[in-house]
Amino acid sequence: MPETLTIPxxxxxxxxxxELLFLLVAIPIEAYIFHSSFKFDKxxxxxxxxxxxxxxSVAGWIIFFLLEPILPLPIKSEIINxxxxxxxxxxxxxxxxxxxxxxxxxxxxxxxxxxxxxxxFILNDSVKKEEVTLSVSRRERWHINKKAELLxxxxxxxxxxxxxxxxxxxxxxxxxxxx
Amino acid sequence: xxLLFKDLIGSFKFLQDxxxxxxxxxxxxxxxxxxxxxxxxxxxxxxxxxxxxxxKDIIAFFGWMFLIAGTAWxxxxxxxxxxxxxxxxxxxxxxxxxxxxxxxxxxxIITTKSIVLWPTLSAIIxxxxxxFPGRNPQTKLxxxxxxxxxxxxxxxxxxxxxxxxxxxxFVVDKWLKEYPSLLADNFQKSAFVIRVEEKSKLPQNxxxxxxxxxxxxEEQIVTKPWAEVEKWLLDANxxxxxxxxxxxxxxxxxxxxxxxxxxxxxxxxxxxxxRLDILNxxxxxxxxxxxxxxxxxxxxxxxxxxxxxxxxxxADIECDRLSKLVIGAPPPQQ
Numbered sequence: 383m384p385e386t387l388t389i390p391x392x393x394x395x396x397x398x399x400x401e402l403l404f405l406l407v408a409i410p411i412e413a414y415i416f417h418s419s420f421k422f423d424k425x426x427x428x429x430x431x432x433x434x435x436x437x438x439s440v441a442g443w444i445i446f447f448l449l450e451p452i453l454p455l456p457i458k459s460e461i462i463n464x465x466x467x468x469x470x471x472x473x474x475x476x477x478x479x480x481x482x483x484x485x486x487x488x489x490x491x492x493x494x495x496x497x498x499x500x501x502x503f504i505l506n507d508s509v510k511k512e513e514v515t516l517s518v519s520r521r522e523r524w525h526i527n528k529k530a531e532l533l534x535x536x537x538x539x540x541x542x543x544x545x546x547x548x549x550x551x552x553x554x555x556x557x558x559x560x561x
Numbered sequence: 562x563x564l565l566f567k568d569l570i571g572s573f574k575f576l577q578d579x580x581x582x583x584x585x586x587x588x589x590x591x592x593x594x595x596x597x598x599x600x601x602x603x604x605x606x607x608x609x610x611x612x613x614x615x616x617k618d619i620i621a622f623f624g625w626m627f628l629i630a631g632t633a634w635x636x637x638x639x640x641x642x643x644x645x646x647x648x649x650x651x652x653x654x655x656x657x658x659x660x661x662x663x664x665x666x667x668x669x670i671i672t673t674k675s676i677v678l679w680p681t682l683s684a685i686i687x688x689x690x691x692x693f694p695g696r697n698p699q700t701k702l703x704x705x706x707x708x709x710x711x712x713x714x715x716x717x718x719x720x721x722x723x724x725x726x727x728x729x730x731f732v733v734d735k736w737l738k739e740y741p742s743l744l745a746d747n748f749q750k751s752a753f754v755i756r757v758e759e760k761s762k763l764p765q766n767x768x769x770x771x772x773x774x775x776x777x778x779e780e781q782i783v784t785k786p787w788a789e790v791e792k793w794l795l796d797a798n799x800x801x802x803x804x805x806x807x808x809x810x811x812x813x814x815x816x817x818x819x820x821x822x823x824x825x826x827x828x829x830x831x832x833x834x835x836r837l838d839i840l841n842x843x844x845x846x847x848x849x850x851x852x853x854x855x856x857x858x859x860x861x862x863x864x865x866x867x868x869x870x871x872x873x874x875x876a877d878i879e880c881d882r883l884s885k886l887v888i889g890a891p892p893p894q895q
Contacts, residue, residue, distance in 0.1 A: 387671060391737055391758040392748065394730050400752065401722075429711045436718040443725035450732060455820050462736055463846035466743060468750040471846060505710060559752075 401439060407555065408435050408548035415544040419536070433501060434494045435548075441493055442486070487549060495541045502537075598631030625662040632658055633686070648687045648716060656683030677727045684720035688713045739817035740845060742766055745886075747848045763886055766813055767841050767855045770822060771884045774801075774808045774839060775857060782878045787863045790876040794828050794835055794861070798894070801826035801839060821845035827892055834862035834876075840891050841884070851890040857881050 413431035416422050422430070450458070463471045470479070605624030609617050633655045642649050660675035660682050691705040691713060705713065733754055737743055742764035748756045778801065782790055793800060805824025813819035827838040842854040859880040 387669065387673065387676075388734070388738075389758075390730070390734070391744070392733055392754040392756050394726065394733060394754050396751065396755060397729060397753045398726050401726075426711070429715065433714055433718055436715075436722050440718065440721045440725055443722075443729065447725075447728055447732065455817075459821065459846050462740070462743070465733065465753045466736075466748050466751050466846060467746070467848045468752050469848075469850065471850065471852075501714075505707060 403555070404552050405435055405439070407551045411548045411551060412544040415540060415547065419540045419543075430498060430501060431544075434497045437497060438490050438493050442490070487545070490549075491542055491545045494545055495538055498537060498541055499534075595631045595634035598627045598634065602627035602631060625658075629655060629658050629662065646716060647712065648683060652683045652686040653679075656680070656686050659686075673731045677724050677731065680720040680723040680727070681717070684717045687716060740821070741816065742818055742821075742843060743846060746846075750848065763884070764843065764855070766816060766818065767822060767843065768884045769812055770805070770808055770824070771839060771841050771855055771857045773812055774805055774824065775859075775880050777804050777808065778837075778839065778859070779878050779880065782861060782876050784875050787874040787876050790861065791835075794837070797826040797828050797837065805839075805841075818845060825891065825894070827894070831860070834860065836860055837878075842891050849888055851888075853886060853888045854891050855884045856887055857884045 409428070409431045412435065413424075413427045416427035416430055417424055420427070450461075453461070460470055460472070460475055463469060470476075602624045605620050605627060609620035609624055612620055633651070635651070656679055657675075660679045661670060664672050664674040664678065666672070691709055704710065744758075744761045745764040747760065748754060781793065781800065781804075785793070802824055809819050809822055809824070813822070821844050823842045823844055825840045825842060827840060829836045829838070837859045839857045839859065840854050841856075843852055847853055857880055859878050861876055861878050863874045864877045865874060
């Protein structure tokens with residue numbers, strides 16, 4: 383039955399506009415952070431910000447689509463209530479929502495971090511340059527390793543900062559809207 | 562007269578030009594060209610129509626393959642691009658054909674899956690030629706330049722997001738199909754969806770349950786001795802509840818919302834007998850925090866029986882014809 387197409391009764395216009403708004407807020411913030419801390423040029427920091435934000439939204443959607451059919455009826459009912467009527471039915475759901483928010487924040491952070499690492503690996507041409515300089519002394523090798531390690535921690539911190547800032551901005555927007 | 566003749570010749574020439582143009586468009590330059598594929602596909606589709614059994618499916622499969630190959634070939638020559646992106650319109654068309662071919666079936670050619678995956682497939686199709694520089698499939702596969710790679714990744718990411726939005730539309734649509742009583746409510750406060758259809762006045766399933774339940778309850782009461790009926794009414798919660806569950810299971814089997822309706826009776830004393838309110842309470846999502854319920858009121862009164870050999874007092878029941886929608890919490894149970 384869900385396979386058949388029918389005339390649209392509701393359109394998720396609000397969802398699309400909201401998501402675009404969030405992306406438009408998050409992408410410049412994160413791009414600015416990448417630009418200032420990684421010394422990427424403006425174009426590539428924009429590219430990294432767009433890619434990790436859009437792809438993490440996609441990942442979130444996919445998790446939602448996978449979970450939605452198997453959720454128990456009361457939780458599903460709350461989600462429907464929130465989507466269609468913008469309120470939650472039971473008041474005990476509050477803590478559950480906060481917990482979900484935390485999980486989402488850290489899941490996005492982890493996802494963005496690994497995605498950024500993967501993208502840097504795929505797209506950075508400096509990988510090839512390093513292969514050329516493989517014939518360096520042991521001491522220098524150690525230095526390179528140390529540098530890579532430093533870059534890794536730096537990457538994690540920067541992603542965390544960028545993610546926190548963009549989430550703060552989005553939360554502010556939500557707070558202003560709910561007033 | 563001369564002028565008219567000239568005009569006639571002129572228009573004839575014009576027609577001839579069009580026909581020549583069409584002929585040029587339709588006739589392949591070489592045996593190996595996109596028109597050949599399209600003709601092959603038409604030929605296969607016609608012959609698959611005549612064939613039966615699995616042969617039909619095989620021929621139809623090749624027909625689709627030829628059609629996709631032909632359109633893909635024709636549209637890659639076409640420089641027209643979707644405004645704002647570098648995705649060619651051709652990729653959209655080819656993506657559409659592929660998704661119809663892959664996810665459509667006999668009953669419905671266009672399925673939700675084919676619509677959801679259309680943007681993603683189109684984006685992937687757009688990226689393919691970039692791996693073959695020189696626009697020639699014979700050249701070696703190689704990774705595109707850094708700039709192009711970035712562009713392609715962004716394009717695929719956005720198209721994936723658009724696919725997600727389409728899927729979300731279908732998820733909401735599925736909710737409305739599984740829980741049709743939601744349509745009786747207001748979506749005005751929603752931040753996520755807007756309604757394009759008028760809202761229905763009554764939750765249809767809710768009133769169906771009450772209408773089906775009413776004769777079952779009448780059967781339990783009518784022409785029963787009055788004392789028995791009073792006893793029945795004392796246990797009304799259990800009797801009406803179990804009857805209600807049966808009706809819900811039977812009539813709402815198709816809908817997921819069957820778990821969200823609950824039947825409860827309310828019995829009140831009135832001067833001549835009892836009033837039985839059958840409440841059908843919606844426990845699902847609703848705009849008002851307290852929810853809503855449907856009510857059907859029945860008046861139960863004692864009457865003398867018409868039966869000649871039995872002069873006992875029996876019960877009579879009279880119910881409202883229509884159920885009433887009440888917004889708010891149901892009255893407390895006795």
